[in-house]
Amino acid sequence: MSRHHISVTINGKIHAADVESRLLLVHFLRENLNMTGTHIGCDTTSCGACTVQMNGTPVKSCTVLAVQADGMEVKTIEGLAQNGNLHPIQEAFHEKHGLQCGFCTPGMMMTSSALLERNPHPTEDEIRHAISGNLCRCTGYMNIVKAIQYAADNMAEGV
Amino acid sequence: MAEAKVESRVHGLGHSRKRVEDARFIRGQGNYIDDFKLPGMLHLDIVRSPYAHAKIKAIHTENALATPGVLAVIDGPTLQKYNVHNMPTLMSDIQMVLPIDTVKYQYQEVAAVLATDRYTAARTAAVEVDYDPLPVVVDPFKALEPGATKVRDDKESNHIWHWEWGDKDKTDQDFNEAEVTVKENIYIPRIHVASIETCGCVAKWDAVNTHLTLWMTSQAPHAIRTVVALITGHLGLSEEKIRIISPDIGGGFGGKVPAYPGYVIAVAASIVTGAPVKWIEDRTENLAADSFGRDYHITAELAGKKDGTLTSLRFKTIADHGYTDAAAQPSKFPAGMFHICTGSYDFKSAFVEVDGVYTNKPPGGIAYRCSFRVTEAVHAIERMTDVFAQKIGMDTAEIRMKNFIKPEQFPYKSALGWEYDSGNYPAALRKAMDMIGYDNLRKEQAAKRARGEFMGIGISSFTEIVGAGPSKDFDILGLKMFDSCEIRVHPTGKAIARFGTKSQGQGHETTYAQIIAEELGIPAEHIKVEEGDTDTAPYGLGTYASRSTPVAGAAAAMASRKIRAKAKQIAAHLLEANEEDLEWETGRFFVKGSPDQGKTIQEIAFAAYTNHPQGMEGGLEAVNYYDPPNLTYPFGSYICVVDIDRGTGEVKIRRFVAVDDCGVRINPMIVEGQIHGGLTMGFAPAMMEEISYDENGNIHGANFMDYLLPTAVETPKWELGETVTPSPHHPIGAKGVGESATVGAPAAIANAVVDALAHLGVTTIDIPITPRKVWEVLNVHGATLEE
Numbered sequence: 001m002s003r004h005h006i007s008v009t010i011n012g013k014i015h016a017a018d019v020e021s022r023l024l025l026v027h028f029l030r031e032n033l034n035m036t037g038t039h040i041g042c043d044t045t046s047c048g049a050c051t052v053q054m055n056g057t058p059v060k061s062c063t064v065l066a067v068q069a070d071g072m073e074v075k076t077i078e079g080l081a082q083n084g085n086l087h088p089i090q091e092a093f094h095e096k097h098g099l100q101c102g103f104c105t106p107g108m109m110m111t112s113s114a115l116l117e118r119n120p121h122p123t124e125d126e127i128r129h130a131i132s133g134n135l136c137r138c139t140g141y142m143n144i145v146k147a148i149q150y151a152a153d154n155m156a157e158g159v
Numbered sequence: 160m161a162e163a164k165v166e167s168r169v170h171g172l173g174h175s176r177k178r179v180e181d182a183r184f185i186r187g188q189g190n191y192i193d194d195f196k197l198p199g200m201l202h203l204d205i206v207r208s209p210y211a212h213a214k215i216k217a218i219h220t221e222n223a224l225a226t227p228g229v230l231a232v233i234d235g236p237t238l239q240k241y242n243v244h245n246m247p248t249l250m251s252d253i254q255m256v257l258p259i260d261t262v263k264y265q266y267q268e269v270a271a272v273l274a275t276d277r278y279t280a281a282r283t284a285a286v287e288v289d290y291d292p293l294p295v296v297v298d299p300f301k302a303l304e305p306g307a308t309k310v311r312d313d314k315e316s317n318h319i320w321h322w323e324w325g326d327k328d329k330t331d332q333d334f335n336e337a338e339v340t341v342k343e344n345i346y347i348p349r350i351h352v353a354s355i356e357t358c359g360c361v362a363k364w365d366a367v368n369t370h371l372t373l374w375m376t377s378q379a380p381h382a383i384r385t386v387v388a389l390i391t392g393h394l395g396l397s398e399e400k401i402r403i404i405s406p407d408i409g410g411g412f413g414g415k416v417p418a419y420p421g422y423v424i425a426v427a428a429s430i431v432t433g434a435p436v437k438w439i440e441d442r443t444e445n446l447a448a449d450s451f452g453r454d455y456h457i458t459a460e461l462a463g464k465k466d467g468t469l470t471s472l473r474f475k476t477i478a479d480h481g482y483t484d485a486a487a488q489p490s491k492f493p494a495g496m497f498h499i500c501t502g503s504y505d506f507k508s509a510f511v512e513v514d515g516v517y518t519n520k521p522p523g524g525i526a527y528r529c530s531f532r533v534t535e536a537v538h539a540i541e542r543m544t545d546v547f548a549q550k551i552g553m554d555t556a557e558i559r560m561k562n563f564i565k566p567e568q569f570p571y572k573s574a575l576g577w578e579y580d581s582g583n584y585p586a587a588l589r590k591a592m593d594m595i596g597y598d599n600l601r602k603e604q605a606a607k608r609a610r611g612e613f614m615g616i617g618i619s620s621f622t623e624i625v626g627a628g629p630s631k632d633f634d635i636l637g638l639k640m641f642d643s644c645e646i647r648v649h650p651t652g653k654a655i656a657r658f659g660t661k662s663q664g665q666g667h668e669t670t671y672a673q674i675i676a677e678e679l680g681i682p683a684e685h686i687k688v689e690e691g692d693t694d695t696a697p698y699g700l701g702t703y704a705s706r707s708t709p710v711a712g713a714a715a716a717m718a719s720r721k722i723r724a725k726a727k728q729i730a731a732h733l734l735e736a737n738e739e740d741l742e743w744e745t746g747r748f749f750v751k752g753s754p755d756q757g758k759t760i761q762e763i764a765f766a767a768y769t770n771h772p773q774g775m776e777g778g779l780e781a782v783n784y785y786d787p788p789n790l791t792y793p794f795g796s797y798i799c800v801v802d803i804d805r806g807t808g809e810v811k812i813r814r815f816v817a818v819d820d821c822g823v824r825i826n827p828m829i830v831e832g833q834i835h836g837g838l839t840m841g842f843a844p845a846m847m848e849e850i851s852y853d854e855n856g857n858i859h860g861a862n863f864m865d866y867l868l869p870t871a872v873e874t875p876k877w878e879l880g881e882t883v884t885p886s887p888h889h890p891i892g893a894k895g896v897g898e899s900a901t902v903g904a905p906a907a908i909a910n911a912v913v914d915a916l917a918h919l920g921v922t923t924i925d926i927p928i929t930p931r932k933v934w935e936v937l938n939v940h941g942a943t944l945e946e
Binding site: 020022023027030031034035036037038039040041042043044046047049076077078080081086090093094095097099100101102103104105106109127128129131132133134135136137138139140141142143144145 | 352872
């Protein structure tokens with residue numbers, strides 16, 4: 001198995017490592033770097049629990065190789081809060097009861113925070129389509145949608 | 160009985176308190192099973208059978224063992240040396256941990272690879288297994304035919320058991336004399352909970368201290384501890400040497416109640432190697448091998464009068480249990496609570512029969528957000544009520560109103576022997592009808608039908624049965640189905656409370672504290688709630704079947720009341736008053752007539768450690784093991800409106816109103832969240848989810864591309880309403896709510912679809928109601944439209 005030297009900027013910090021070519025980004029984060037906030041739910045790009053942002057775009061890290069992240073900026077759930085202040089999407093999920101078991105939550109927040117970056121005022125339909133690659137078995141999505149709307153409103157007001 | 164009230168100062172009952180557990184989850188700091196990493200930890204992965212039925216001729220381990228990093232391959236004969244190759248099921252059957260010579264379903268565990276890292280362990284293909292395929296039987300009706308392929312060599316036939324309940328003679332007589340009878344075959348397909356976190360564990364055997372710690376995805380850690388002790392007791396692994404810890408669980412829904420082979424293999428591997436061993440399922444293993452739900456083939460009949468009065472019910476069911484009867488259900492009845500099937504209606508007689516059948520499929524049967532077959536019961540009665548109404552030309556709301564058990568009939572003894580605690584069924588249906596504008600919808604439907612547009616309105620007025628359970632009817636291996644709460648009030652008036660249950664997203668850390676806050680007047684934010692560690696929590700039977708609030712929630716109230724009784728003695732001592740002269744207000748005892756003279760619970764707590772009466776034990780603690788006197792009976796009325804595309808067969812849910820009555824609501828925000836999720840897990844099997852098999856036993860639905868979970872796009876926008884009818888026997892009047900919506904929703908959807916097609920003569924359609932299925936019905940009736 002060939003090994004590769006990669007350098008990935010994760011939540012603003014550079015992580016250099018020698019990795020096997022088969023190593024998945026999600027395992028690089030979870031096993032090599034002990035960043036366990038990114039979860040694994042299906043291994044087939046279906047559930048979205050492993051969603052992280054790569055250069056600002058949500059990707060499912062269970063089907064991205066670590067070597068593909070070489071030179072990229074990766075943001076994970078651990079990087080959402082800044083200087084101890086929660087990101088508005090984190091506040092919103094708490095405020096609107098947008099989570100129950102919490103397992104899909106990091107991926108759901110990485111997808112929705114990326115949505116709000118590119119579309120600060122999404123309609124409900126746009127929100128529902130944006131998170132349709134993130135499965136949640138607990139909430140029925142109602143309060144997740146409300147949370148994303150709430151975060152959009154707060155970000156617009158600069159709260 | 161308690162009325163719901165908002166005690167905002169202490170965040171007690173009725174307060175939509177924000178969740179305590181969110182703090183870690185929104186930061187990605189939850190502790191789920193796969194997040195555990197111990198020094199020297201090994202990884203275990205499982206070799207699974209490609210065949211649904213086969214002899215194992217040989218297992219070749221040489222190539223696997225030659226792989227760098229692979230330490231061992233464990234197979235059935237390895238475990239047989241220690242007599243742990245089989246394990247007992249709760250239904251007194253046998254489940255293989257690893258097979259000795261035969262596999263009975265596709266994806267069954269065959270062997271396990273133990274390696275230093277998860278990628279190496281995952282190379283299970285390096286273990287080469289020679290199989291000799293055997294004939295397969297997947298259809299339970301064929302399995303019962305003479306000469307059918309026998310699934311089990313140790314049994315006479317594929318027939319597991321026959322169970323019947325009710326008065327057969329009276330029921331037959333009522334049917335013979337009835338003015339109207341109806342009959343339908345209803346299949347409720349096999350489905351899977353598919354929690355987003357799969358199952359897994361980390362087993363750590365400490366050979367020096369002969370102690371096992373097992374971190375695992377279990378909804379019932381204490382029960383698992385006892386089961387492990389029973390399975391492995393002959394190896395010296397007795398119960399005090401076993402610690403089960405359920406960390407944060409990423410969804411359970413019943414799928415994390417059973418003891419799966421993977422857990423047992425991981426324990427064995429840790430004992431053999433002396434190293435910690437991690438086993439985490441992948442999604443295919445989870446869907447193809449873990450406990451399923453439903454798979455009931457029901458022949459349902461109702462009898463009644465032309466005026467719409469229902470008199471008698473007769474259900475005959477074939478239950479497909481897979482290769483072993485491993486339904487994780489603790490009732491004394493083989494079919495669980497299926498005999499709640501008279502539902503919300505006042506039947507004079509009823510008789511049910513169920514036959515359990517072996518097939519070449521994985522075992523299970525009850526795991527899908529449901530209190531032991533109540534969903535099957537509700538679906539059948541709610542569908543059949545519509546079938547009856549359709550036959551006599553009666554409105555489906557009217558037939559329900561006519562046959563409801565009346566509010567004044569509670570407590571009500573059903574024809575099949577259950578004692579319903581409380582209910583007001585007409586009020587819930589009336590409210591749902593008002594919310595959705597029922598009468599106008601019927602007018603709209605008639606107008607649309609006249610111009611060839613198909614629209615349907617479906618009602619489900621379900622009654623649930625939860626809170627297992629009273630020990631006369633429920634036990635697990637003889638263990639009574641109580642649950643527990645232990646409260647310790649610290650000297651500064653703060654508290655820790657521990658429970659025998661285990662949240663998987665229900666928010667126990669938030670809501671249990673609210674019950675105690677209400678009872679003791681200690682603010683909820685000063686009460687820490689802990690669950691899931693068998694070394695610290697009092698014994699309890701776990702969280703499933705909507706039992707946490709009915710049972711452990713009751714224990715919280717009762718333990719609080721014990722503490723309050725002692726607090727009163729201390730207050731009397733401090734105030735130099737007689738106990739009978741003291742009155743309680745939230746958080747404080749005071750002298751009757753002198754409200755200024757009082758002691759707060761915090762002052763009393765301090766005195767319990769510093770200045771308690773002579774002769775009294777110090778401290779302020781209590782534990783309660785609550786054996787509920789009865790089950791609770793949450794209910795509700797759901798109304799669904801659908802529009803059908805005659806070109807494609809697609810069903811669009813236009814509106815869905817859900818009025819739930821779960822008694823007193825502890826935290827309305829969390830209750831509504833539970834209902835949203837429950838409705839979505841009712842919508843899922845009604846419209847999308849099914850695990851089926853081809854004739855060779857190959858599974859259809861072993862990944863999320865074949866087994867479709869609803870996304871945010873398909874999921875309807877739920878509209879909620881409530882009525883509150885407290886449970887008269889529960890200390891705070893609560894009934895439980897986690898599963899009501901999953902139980903009640905499928906029938907409302909199916910009824911709406913059949914209602915849309917009723918004028919064609921359609922009387923039934925099985926779930927999941929896919930566009931293809933609807934299109935085929937339309938096509939048979941010449942009712943399709945070209946786009």
